[in-house]
Amino acid sequence: MEQELLLKMEKISKAFPGVQALSEVDLEVYKGEILALVGENGAGKSTLMKILTGVFKKDEGKIIFKGKEIEARNPHHARQLGISMIYQEFSLVPNLDIATNIFLGNEPTRKFDIFDYERAKTEAERLLKMVGLGVSPDVLVEDLTVAQQQIVEVAKALASESELIIMDEPTSALSKEESERLFGIMKKLKEEGISIIFITHRLEEVFAVADRIVVLRDGRRVGELSCEETRISEVIRLMVGRDVRVVPRVEVSSDDVVLEVRNLSRLPMIKDVSFSLKKGEVLGIAGLVGAGRTEIMRALFGADLKTSGEIFIEGEKVEIQSPNDAVKMGIGLVPEDRKFQGLILIMAVYENISLPSLPFMFSNGIINFEKEYSLAESLVERLSIRTPSIFQAVNNLSGGNQQKVVLAKWLALKPKVLILDEPTRGIDVGSKAEIHHLIDELAKEGIGVILISSELPEILALSDRILVISKGRITKELKREEADQETIMQYAII
Ligand SMILES: Nc1ncnc2c1ncn2[C@@H]1O[C@H](COP(=O)(O)OP(=O)(O)OP(=O)(O)O)[C@@H](O)[C@H]1O
C-alpha cells in the first residue's frame, strides 16, 4: 500500500547565537502514522517542532504540508493550517473551564461575534467523549490532574480539526496507567487518519505506540528506523553514537546516621513518617504518583510547614521552618518541577548554579566572580550540560539540560543530604546513565541521597534501601536484596 505523504520538512536549518540547533534536517510524516522523534537532550527535537508550528523562524529549508508549501507565522496560524502542538509545558489557562480552553482562539460564534458558550459546551462534550475523558466541560482546568490536562490539550487539537498533532514529552509527568491511556487515545486518532509526532525519552513508549522512528543527533538527522524491524539498543546507539553501559552500584556501608526523621506529619496528607538515612546511603522512595512522596520531602525541606515531627541532622535536633533553614543545615532538594521550583529562567547558567552558594562566594565583601565562574564551569563539565557557555540564559537550554542545571546548583552547595525528586525525568538515555553514575559517586563521597522516582528499575538499580509510600505513610521498608518490582507494587497499593 502506497502511503500518503502529509508533511515533508526539507533541509531545515536553524542557528541560535553560539549553537547550530538544526542542520539540514529532513522529516516526513505520512497520513495516519505515529512518528517518534528521538534524540539526546539538546539534539534539536523541540526546535524542529517549534519551527513547524511557527514559534521559531527557520534559517533555511522548506516545509510542505498537504502538498503545499507553508510557513506558519505562529502556533495559532499553524493550528489553522491543521497542525497542533502539545507542549512540554502546558498552555491551558488554569482558571478557565475545559470548554472555554478547548475553544480559546477558535471560538464558535453566533451572529455579531459573540462567543457561543452553549455550543462550545456541547461540542466540548463530544470531543471529551472521543478522547475518553469523563469530566464535565464546565470543570475548571486547575481542578484537573496533569494527565487530564494533557487529554484536554488533545481535545483542543481535535477541536481545530488538526491533521497533525505534535506531542513533546507528553508522558513525562504521567503515571504508567495514565500514559497507557494516552497511548490508547493516540492509536484511536491514528485510526481516524490523524498523524502524530511523538517526542519522548522513554524508548519503551516508542515501541509501544510508534510506527517509525527518526533519530536526531547534534541537530542532524542520523537515521530512520521502523519499529517492527529494530530494537531499543539500536535506537540508543544511533542517538548517542556509542553504547551506553549501566554500571551497577557498589554499596557504601557506613553506620553514621546523617538524617533522622521522627513522626513527621503534615495533615491531612502525611501521617507519622519516621526513617533514618546513613552517610553514603541511597534511600529510594517508591510509590504511585500522588502517594505523598514529594509532600513528605517538601515537609522535611521546610517548603511546606509540617504539623508535627522532629528532624535530626548528625544526631542534633534541628528546626526547619523554611527551605533556607534546610539549606543551612546541609539539605538540598532537587525538585521535580524544574520550570517553577528550581530555576530563574532569564538568568545565566552560572548565576543559577551559584545562586544558593552565593553566601560562600564573597571575599572582602565582594563576590569572587572567578570562583563563581570556575564552580559553574566544573559542574557544567561534570554533568555534561550542553550550552554554548556558562553565560547563556537558562531559558535557551533544552528541557533536559535545564534539569541538569538544577542538579548542578545543588551539587555546588556540597550538601550532607541530597533529595532528588524524579532526577531523570525528561533526561535522555545517555545522560540518564551519567546521572546514575553521579548518584553513585555522591554516595561514595559520603552524601546521604534520598531518591524519589516513579521508574522502579531506576529505584531498584540505585537504592541501598527502599521505603514504599502509600497514602502519605510508609507501608514497607525493603533492603536492596528483598526488593523487586512486584513486592514494591504490592505495598504501593495498600
Ligand atoms: N531560544 C533559544 N535560544 C538559544 N538557543 C536555543 C534556544 N532554544 C533552543 N536552543 C538550543 O538549541 C539546541 C536544541 O534544543 P532543543 O530544545 O531543540 O533540544 P531537544 O532535542 O528538544 O532537547 P530535550 O530533550 O532536552 O528537550 C540546544 O543546544 C539548545 O540549547
Ligand SMILES: [Mg+2]
Ligand atoms: Mg525538548
